Structures are given as C-alpha cells and as structure tokens.
Amino acid sequence: MKTHVKALVVGGGAVGVSIAYHLAKAGWKDVMLVERDELTAGSTWHAAGLLPLFNMNYASNFIHKYSVDFYKTLEEETGLNPGFHIVGNLRMAQTQERMDEYMLYSSVAETTGVYHEFLSPKEMKDRWPLMNCEDLVGALFHPQDGYINPADVTQAMAKGARQRGVTIERRIQVDAYRWTGSEWIVSVTRMIEKGGMLVPSEEKYEIHAEHVVTATGNHAQRTARLLGIKSPAIPVEHQYIVTEPDPALVKWREEGNPEHPVLRDSDALWYVREERGGWILGPYEKNAPARFAYGCPDSFRADLFPLDLERIEEEYMSFIHRLPSVEHVGLKDDFNGPICYTPDGNPLVGPAPGLRNMWLAEGFSFGITAAGGTGYYLAQLMTEGEAEIDMSSLDPKRYSKDITTEYTIKKNEECYEHVFICHHPDEERPAARPFKTTPNYDAQKAMGAQFGQVNGWERPNYYGPKDAPEGFDHDSRSFRHGGWWQYARAEAEAIRSTVGIIDATAFAKHVVKGAGATAFLDQFTCNKLPKVGRINLTYALTVKGTVRTEYTIVRLAEDEYYLVSAGAWETYDEDFLLKSVEDFLAAGGAPVEVKAVTNQWGVFALAGPNARALLAELVRDANPETVLSNKRFPWLSYRDIELGMAPVRAVRVAYTGELGWELHFPIEMSRYLWNLIWSVGEKHGLKGVGARAQNWLRQEKSYRAFGNELGRDATPLEAGLDRFVDLGKDFLGKQAMLDTGVRSKCVTVLIDGPEDSDPWGKEALFVDGEKVGRLTSGGYSAAFGKQIGMGYVRPDLAEPGTKLKVKMQMKEWDALVTEDSPFDPQNARIRIDG
Template sequence: MTLPSHARAVIIGGGVIGASVAYHLTKLGWSDVVLLERKRLTSGTTWHAAGLIGQLRSSSNMTKLARYTADLYRSLEAETGIATGFRQVGSISVALTTERQEELLRLASMARAFGVPVEEVGPSEIAERYPHLNLDGVVGGVWLPTDGQGDPANIALAMVKGARMRGAQVFENTRVTGIRRSGDRVTGVDWAAEGAQGHIACDNVVNCAGMWGREVGLMAGVSVPLQACEHFYIVTEPIAGLTQLPVLRVPDECAYYKEDAGKMMLGAFEPVAKPWALDGIPADFEFDELPPDFDHFEPILEKATHRLPMLAEAGIHTFFNGPESFTPDNAYHLGLAPGTANVWVAAGFNSIGIQSAGGAGMALAQWMEDGARPFDLGEIDIARVQPFQNNRRYLKDRATEALGLLYADHFPYRQKATARGIRRTPLHHLLEAHGAVMGETAGWERANWYANPGQERAYRYSWGRQNWFSNTAAEVAAIRSGVGMYDMSSFGKIRVEGPDAEAFLNRVCGNDVAVPPGRIVYTQFLNARGGIEADVTVTRLSEDAYIVVTPAATRPADQDWLTRHRGEDRVAIVDVTAAEAVLAVMGPRAREVMAAASPDDFDRFPFGTARQIELGLGLARAHRVSYVGELGWEVYVSTDMAVHAFETLMEAGAEAGLKLCGMHAMDCCRIEKAFRHFGHDITCEDHVIDAGLGFAVKTDKPGFIGRDAVLRRRESGPEYRMLQFLLSDPDPMLYHKEPILRDGQVVGYLSSGAYGHHLGAAVGMGYVPAKDQDAAALLASDWQIEVAGRRIGARASLKPMYDPTSARMRA
C-alpha cells in the first residue's frame, strides 16, 4: 500500500456520503482525491441502511437534492457496471388521526409547489395499492409515485468505482490518527494502516465520517454535533406470493415497511430513542450489529402485526439493531466549517443518508469548486451550529428525542422538550414570573407567549388555532394600540472595531455605513450574485466602532461571514451577545413609557438613531428602530443592570398599560408590516432587488460585494417579486410552503406565514415570477393560496398591508 504524500482533497469516511463526495469531485475534474476508510467501505452505517429513496423533503432545495439523488442512482449502473438496485416503487403514507391527515394534505400541497407528483388517497384507494394493509383507523393518505428504494452498499460502491475511474485513490483499513492545522487551515492528515503510518498534505479535508464525525471534527478543531443512536428493524422469512409493493409509512405507529425479494422489512423510529456509544465507538467496530432489545421494539411490532396481519404469520429472519447518527435538529451537516478555510463537513444524516447522498455530494462538491454555495443550503449548513451543541450530555439528551421526532406530528411551533434551559437571558426569571411560556432558538430560552393567570403554561399543538392564539392576539393589540415590551436579548450582537471598521463594513454591506456616530443603518451582507447572506442593522457607536445586530440563530454564520471577508483590514470582530440585554418597548404609547423611565428627550429622538440615556438609576443605549412597524425603542443595557432596567420600564409603563409580549406576537406584527424574515423570506439565493430591498443598497458606493449584480438586476428588472398575501377567509392558518396560484396556476409558494391578528386573517409572503411583468397587471390577477388541498382567495400587495407609508413607525 502506497499512499500519496499530497492530495487536493482528503475525504475521511468510506460510506455512501464519502463515496458521493469523491464521485462528484472527480466529475468536476478533481483527479487528485484521496478517500480514507478506517475499516472496509460501507462498514459503519451504510451497509445496514433501509435504502428508502424519497423525493419530497421539507424545502424546495432539499427536494431538488433528493430528486437529483434518485436520477443519479438510475444512471450509475450504466456508468459503472454496478447495479444500484434502484426501483421506483412509489410510497404511501397513511394517517390514523385527523391531525396527521392535515399534515399529509399540507405535504401534498407542498409537493405540488415543488413539482413532485403527488395524489391524495382515501382508504379504498390505499387498499388498491396496498392490499395487505389493515385499514382499521386509517383516515387517508398520500401517494408519491416517484419514490423508490435501492441497495445501499451497491450504491456506495458504484460511486466509489465511478470516482476511481476518474482518478480518485481509495484506501481501506486506513485510520486517520490526527489532523494538522495552522491558523484557519488544515495542512494535512496523519494516518495509520497495517503497521504503517504516514502523513498526507492536503488542500482540503472533508469529514464524511458518519457517526465518527464528531471525533474527526475535534481533530480539526471543528464542532460537528451528532450522536449515534440504536436503530431497529426486522426482516421476515420469504412470504409466499408476495410481490412488489410501494414503501409504506405509518408514522402514527412509528413504523415503515418495505418489500424486498419477497420478504418484508419493518423499521421504526420509536418515540424515545436509545443513544449508543456514549463513551466512544469501539475501535474494532466494522459491519457490527448491536445487542438486540426486543422489549424496546415490542410495542412497535405489536402494532405492526395488527396493521399488516401477514407479519403475524411470517417467521422473523432477522432482528437487526444497528447505529445511525442524529443531529440536534434532525438536519444533516454540510459545508465549510466555521472558523476554517478548508475543512468541509458532510455528516449526521439522521437515517436519510441513502436518499440524501447523491444530492449532498453534488452540492458540496460544487461548493468546493466554486467557493460559494450553489444555492440556499441554510437549513443544513454546518455554519448554523452553535458551539455548545457539541457537548456530549446535550447530544445524549437531545438525540433521545430527535430520532422519535422523525415520525412525530410535525406541528407548527413545536418545541423541543429535551436539553432545555442552556442559554437564558438575564431577565429569564422575571419573564417566567409574569407567565412567560418559553420556546427555544439556538439554545436560547425565549418568551414566545404569556399565559393568563390560571391558564396552563404549555403548548397544545394542532394545525389550527393553538391554545395561545388569543394570548398572542392580545399581545398584538397592545403593540398596535397601546404599548408592549418584549425581550430581545438573545439576538446576536457582533462588535466590529478598529481603524478600518468603516471601510471594512462598507465593503461587506450593501448600504452605506459611513454615517455619523449614533446612526443606525439597515442593510444586508450580499454575495457576488446579489443574494442575501445576512439581514442586519449596523449601528455606529463611535468613529471606529460599530455593533451589528443579527438574528439569534444566524449569529455564528454572520460572524463567520465577516471574519472570512476581513482580509487585511485592521478590525476586531467579537461576539458580545451576552454582554447586553435588550428590551423592546413598542407601540403608540412607547414614547410615554420611555419618558416616564428616563429624563432624556424622546420627542426629539429621530427614527434610525441611537444614543445613551439615563434609565432609572442606571444607563442604557436606546435605538429608535422597529421590527413590528410601530413607534418604539430597543433598549440595550449591560447585563448587570438588566433586572433594574426591566423593573424600571415595567413601573414606568404601568399607567400606559404596558403588556409583556412574546416572539409569536413579534412575528405576527412583522409579517403584517411585510418585514422580511431571514432564512425564510430572504436567503443567499434570493436577489436583494427581487426581495424588494433595493432601497437598502447604495450602488453609488464603490467596491462592495455584490454591487455589479445589483446594478445588472436594476437594469434588467426583477426576475421575481416578493408579494404579501392576506387570505379572504379568516379561519385557515398559514405557516410556510403553501402553494401560490395566479389565475389558477401554481407559480410559487409562501416563504413565511402567520396569523395577522390586526389584519383579521392569515398573512403570507412569497416570491412570484415577475420578469417583464407590469406591477399593476401582477396585482390585478386572481390570487389563491392552497392550504391542505383547499384553494383560498387572497389579496396580494407589493406594499405592506399594515401602515404602508411607515407613518406610525416614524411618528
């Protein structure tokens, strides 16, 4: 065995993901690729995967990757001579409750928006396609004809062969023992094999180590939070007369079924999972099975024999228990690791590695080739990871829940129950004392809504109006007609300071930050295509210091974007989120409350400015800005004075009827005002002009990232337009991904949705094609939104439906 001394890319891990990355890199011409596998290819998780290959995922881009995967697996045999076993058998998901049926109908609507063939089916139609099913309790379901199944090991081996055919070198029984790093770059990988050892210098390293991904990440100084869990399935003896069947999913019973070679497989995602190898994976692990736990699996099997009676008569050939890796949010990790220049990750696939591998490998390879994401991958981007999530106890607790959530009802606003309470603002205990019901974002506990005295302080989930609907309505009413206050302390705060701070931020930001101290600038970080990488406010604190305020969940990614583009500029970029608490005082009576809490002059305090104020007995910095579309201030105060600031504002607001409000109310208000939400309404592939945010870009300012793309789009006109929609029926609820229909044809889908308590119906936002479209003709069209198969009339607007001139916010 002779390993090379240098490679353009070293891929660690020889499962289906590493195989796909190698295959796609070599397709792009990267012949100098080395894949290292600690034992034999596919010997970790790939070899025992179920091999289900679904088409529909949670977003259009994830669906795009899944469809690419299926197309690839169809073509691999012709290219490599290795059969992948891909069969397009279709899939049926059935509902046993009306709530699950609502979810499936909403999924069917989403599939239509994404161009995936789908059909809603009733019990009789399900019986025609799956005659072995006991229809007891079946309400309905959906049929996806293009779904399929394949042979996981052969799929991986086919891609390995394809990579080798184009020059990749693959080494089995070769363990990575260390990763050498200098600054933000990995310089090479140490290896050991069959009594030999050595080092490969490399330009890139790719962590495709599966359930070993966390440990390999630590070698490179990178957080890759994932945890192996036990995953169970049984395979029957051959069943006489059994012919090809669709894949069947019965999520209400935590089960999936697959016919293969005249046998039946029953797999499960049980509600309470079993994390595995908490003290580390055994060094000799290879094609290993875990000890059976029939007691753990028995409740699933008992329901399955009722649902599929043939199982009660069939003998069990295999009772299998094997490990698979799961991430804290059930989304896999892909991309360039934060804080590094050449460490890439593709790991933690949450039991969908086979159906994800082709697309994930393609996307990552293209990213590595171009130095930029090929399209929005925010929901799986490794940059979303919070450093604390690599904590082993956290991963154990969260993984126990995460696996079971794959088949749980995917209700809107569903909160994780495990691994909570990690990050709390200085006001946490005070908010709870006033009835706050907490949700979690990026580990932060945040007041989502406030319970009334005697009301249960917990979520009761549904697809309709949940138990907090009227609470949020009252909070919105306070913001719109009186005054409300909410805790914004979890929002990210990044201090950018140094002699080159202005020049640096003017290169990264689309708007002009060369403003006097005390001015607030709303802006975006743009990429070279004019897409939106971040949506922030930048406040100039002094001649050489700014504070950038970002969403809580994107703070690590936004800070990483700044760091990557610092170049030779003399600036320090520091996360100061925990240094200050923030209270937002919003509503027509906000000025009255602020004046009662502070002797400063709030009558002559222009919108878009910030200044230091006295607050009670202490000091604060007040920013006149709003995400809810009302007169108001965000009050920044050092954490040591946060409790005093809260008490002062509560006392000052008593006469004005100040009401504590939660994040749900804030979201309702922002969507009524048509303010964009990063990650939903605006992403890296949404052009800033199409998003309707061109007013925040100053092209007379030279040299900023994305300037040429903005100029081109201003000249050509928008390809898409962001519209706001208000349903004509006040009852249905909008969340996101509901199809948008123009004159009866699906033309897009909602990027976000919420109930507009002030406007009196659900509100959505979404992009529609607008190339060479007159705005008046666009708005004059007949618009509908499809909700769970039902088409509902909607009014469309380019301007905010609430206070379109922003007179209230600037009062």
C-alpha cells in the same frame, strides 16, 4: 498513494463517495477519497436503504429529490445496478391531524416539484389487500421513490468516481489535520487487519490537500476532536427486524401482483418494506440510546448492538395490526446499529466553523437518501462558492458554540423518537431545556410566558393566562390555529393600540472597531454606513451576490460599530464576519477588532403608540420632556440614555412598525429594568408580547426575515431591498448581484383563507392552476383581520393588485399582492412626534 491533491474526502460511506464523485463531475482534478476500513463499512452497510423523496426542510427536499433522480442514472453510466426498487412510498394517516400534516407536506412538495397523490382507505385496500385499512383516514403516496441497496449504490458511485479520475484508498486512517495557511497537511496511517481487528501499520504518509471534506459518520466526534471544533453529530441506536417469508405475501407476488410500496404508519412510529418474501420493520421508538458520545471505538467496524425487542414491542404489535398476515411469521434477522443524528435531524453540510477549506458532511440520519444530493450541492458550494439552493439550514454553524455533549445526547435521542411524530410548525421540543435563560426568565414565566428556544435561548412565544382555564393546554399544537393563537392575536392588537414589550435578548451582537473598521464594513456590506449616532439596515452578500447575513449597524464612534443580527444565526454570522476580517487584513487593510458581545447585552423592544409616554416616565435627563422627541431622538438613530438607574443604549427602531425603541443594556440589569418598566406599564396598557405576534406584525410591514425571505438563493434586489443597496460603492458580491438580475420578486400578500388556519410560510402560489411561486412566511394580520404571507413570485406577478391563489388544506384560496408595507406604508406611526 497520492500525497498532493486538490480535494481529499475522508470517509467511504455513501455520502463520502457521492461527494468525491460530484467534485470530479464538477471539474476538479486530483480528488482522492480515503476510508479507514472498507467502503460502506460504517452505517451504510446496515442501512435499510429507504429513499423517502420528501422532506419538510426546503434544502433537504431538493437534496432528496436529486438523489432519487440521480440514482436512476447510475446503471447506464457505470454498468452497475444500484438495486433501486421504485415501489413508491405510502405515508398512512390514522387521524385527521396527520392528514393536516400531509396537506402541508403537499404544499411544500409542490414548491419543489415532487409528485405525489392522496389515497383514501378504500383505494389503499383495493391496491394492497394485505393491509388493514379500517382505522386509516387516508394516505400520501409518492410513487416515484422506494428503496435501494446501500452497498450497491455506493459501489456504483465509487465506480463512477473512479471513471472520472477519483483515487479511492481503503484502509487509510486519518490521525491529524494541520492547516498551513494555504493547504491542509493530513497525517494518515495505513491500517492492517489482525485477528479480525484493524490496527495501525508502520506505513504513514502526509497528504497535502487544498480542500478537505469529512464524511466520517459514526466517527464524527473523533473528527471534531482532531479539528479542534465541536460537533452535535452523535449516533443513536436504530433497530429493524426482518421476518421469515410471509405466505400471504409470497402468494400475492406469485399471482403477479406488484411489490408493496414502502409503508410508513407514522402514527404507529414505523416503516415497513418487502424483503425476499418477508418484511422489514423499522420502528422509531422511545428511549433509543445515543452511542459513541465521545468517539466510536477503534474496534467497532461493521458491528451491531444487541437487539432490544422489549423496547419495540408496541411497534411490533401495531405492525401485526396493520399487516395481519405476519402474526404467525417468525423473525429471520435483526439489526441494531448506530445512525448519526443532530439535534434538529438535519445533517451538517458546509464549511467547518473557524477553519478554511475544511468542509463537513456529517450527522446523516437519512444518509442513503441524502447522499446523492449532498454530493451535488456540496460540490457546488466548494467549486462555485454557493449552491443553487440556500444551504444555510444545513450549515454546521447553525448551532451555538455553547452546545455540550450532554445537550447533544438529549436532543439527538429526542430527535430520533420524533421522526414519526406530527411535525407541527409551532412545535417546541422539550429536551435539554431550559438551557440559556435571561435574568428575567422567572418573571416572564410567572406572567404566563410560554417559551420557545432560539440558539439555546429561552424566548417567550406568547403570554397565556397565568391560571389557565380548565381544559386549556399550553402544549396544544396544530396545523390550524393552536391553543396559543388567541393570545398572540391579543398581543398583536396591543402593539397596534397601546404598547408591548418583547424580550429580544437572543439577538446576536458584535462590536467591530479599529482603524480599519469603517473601510472593512464599507466593502463588507451593501448599504451606506450610518453616521455617528445613527443606524442602518444592511446586508453582507455571498460571492454569488445573494444575501449572506442581515445586520442592523449602530455607529457608536468614527471607528466603532455595534452590529445586531438574527439570534438563531449567531455562530453562523460570527464565523463569516471573522473570516471576512481575515481576508481584509490579508489584503493589506488596517487593523480591525471583532468582539462577540451577545451574552453581555440584554435587549427589550418597546413598541406601540404609548411607547414614548411610558419611557418618558422613566428617563433621567436634564430635559426629560424633549429627550425622546423626534428632534433630539429621530427615527433610525441611537442615544445613550438612563432609565432609572440603568444605562441604556436606546435605538429608535421597531421591528413591528410602530413607534418604538430597542433598549440594549448590560444583561445583569435585566431584572431591574424589566421590573422598572412594568412599574409604570399598566397605566399605559403595557402587554408582554412574544415571538409569534411579532412575526405577524413584521409581515404587515413587509419586513424581510433572514432564513425566510432572505437567504443565499436570492439577491437583495430580488428581495425588494433596493433602497438598502448603494450601487455607488464597491462591495462583496456587487457584480454578481447585478449579473444575476431579477429572477423572482419578494411580495406581501393578503389572503382570504380558511377561518381556522393561517399559512405557515411553506405553501405554493398559483395563477390559473400554474405554480408561480411560494410563500416564505405566513401568519395572521390583526390589522386587516385576515391571513398574511410573504414569498416569491415571477417578476411579472409582483405588482400590487395581482391576484394569486395560495394552496392550504388542499384548496386554493384568494391571495392579493399588496404594496410593500401594507400597514402604514408611509411609516407615519413610526415617525410620530411627541
């Protein structure tokens, strides 16, 4: 067995084998894969093999599409048939709301080139007469996917990997990982079989690897423990049953008719496909339990759990309703095995937190579908530094360091039972909440705040009526205007007309200081550093010159900086910051200290025309009448002030584009400062404002958001952020950014759309029927009285006045490219003096 390799892949399921294959295809030599049992011995062997081509997550959609296309090439390359049945995938809808979801699916599918069709109940019945279509509204049909044999496709990829020089070793268990500073030393043991169990032999090795990838499936918790990290990948039981042959189906096929597509009755919570003249039924029922929360037992191999038929009785009856011919067909087989999940259902793909050259590919609930594409895009990350698509939504560090086992269990079980629910863009899932709250959570709740969560923090989405009118449902979700919409609009109007307060405590916050702090940040970010007492918006780039992180930098002293970034990406940002400091120090840089202070500082954003007057009543200063003036406190500066008894780090900036301040203060003073502001707020028209109104307001100012307009697939120049890039200095990713050029441009559009709907930031943009771009954000503009959105188009279409079309609800609506910051483009309201 090899003991020195370029890359070691741990795990021989479909995902691990694909990664090994694609690393070799990308040109890496000396790639080895080890598997503690046999290839496909984990969840791969009992997977149903479905290939749902489409996924609402943008990165996952590309991953699934690549997989489907790639699997179709394997037989020609390897001579092995992967068992791909291209029968299509039929997503049925029992309600108009479900069709609304599919119309949004359609828009996203068009942005990624996924072909699809819409079918009426009659068209379905004509094609597949065994189906009961009477209660269906319609369906979305993907004719190019279907299902595949998981073992066959894995073995085909394994043969392709071997042909490209990959070494595959079975019955090798990893016992320890040790990083030397330049390579990983992986301690392994050869496993032998005794009495049907795998046990360690006396044969032990140390494998030296420059890179390690873990794709350990149900063993993800053991892997995390060996690496000293936390992982939210915990399996949940998934059961499916196989029927005896259905005489009606057998007759249908004997008459020369085609195989049925994979049927998905999302409203009934199941999928069905043909299997040897019978059917496979796979439900996603409620109350499926998580398993192996602390690690998969060594004795668990290609094993299953007992079937729980009572748990899926309702789904089984709906299966009979949809396919009446199965009523008297018996059950032939059943499977109930572990499928790994994460709290949001997306896998963990990318660098491990805090570790060098350690890559995770864990938590795949749709592993067969994702395997091919994961191997392709992860290989790009590893060999080129970045993938051609933004993979941040799958990054393992998107989760807070605060997650615990119980939290993960609750969220993963919830995620399982949400597979087939309507995925409203405004949905907020209730499990494991509240988890992290600010000291004024109860006060906000008493005011009617309806919360969402970001990075575990409870954050007001909007403030509804304290005493909701009869019939009003705060949990009302919709693909059109939800129950919250009218309240968000009122909040947006208040920011523009009086003053609003936004709890922004969830912002990620770090202090960077030390003799090398200035030199480090200067090469780490692309903008000029601010002077002491001033602030700047800047970006840290990837090695490909795209946007890795957005920071607001407050310069507290010559060698001390306060960095604020997106709350949802705290761990993601911190890991990149710390690793970049390590690189700086290794290159001989002067000492730099990084301290995470998110949990120490609360943040209120106060914005609106009356913001200065309100704060003037509370500020304690020798000259209170001038302390908030432009002369003493100009835009884009910060001052330490006192509001009542509270010491406050006040920053003259507003994400809403109005006169305003961000008030940063010791978090233990949250309740005091909240009450103090409200004690004088009423006379100034103060209104509580949530995240949804803020999202609309920032689009009126064309403020880019990380994870939307900003990401690892676009440079700052493509994002239209030229004014925040100092080409007179050297910084990470500068040359790559320049070499990339401008492939597309970020624009803001005003839309004359439907009266009952706004774009969600997932829609395709067209000119004369040709797709020319996509939205990355969407919402409603109270200032303009119409829909608004931001997105990317071809550079030649980015000029203000360009007429586009945006597709919503299967119709194309007029969209006009505006100038950047269509509301108050001169920023006069932000700079207004008083």
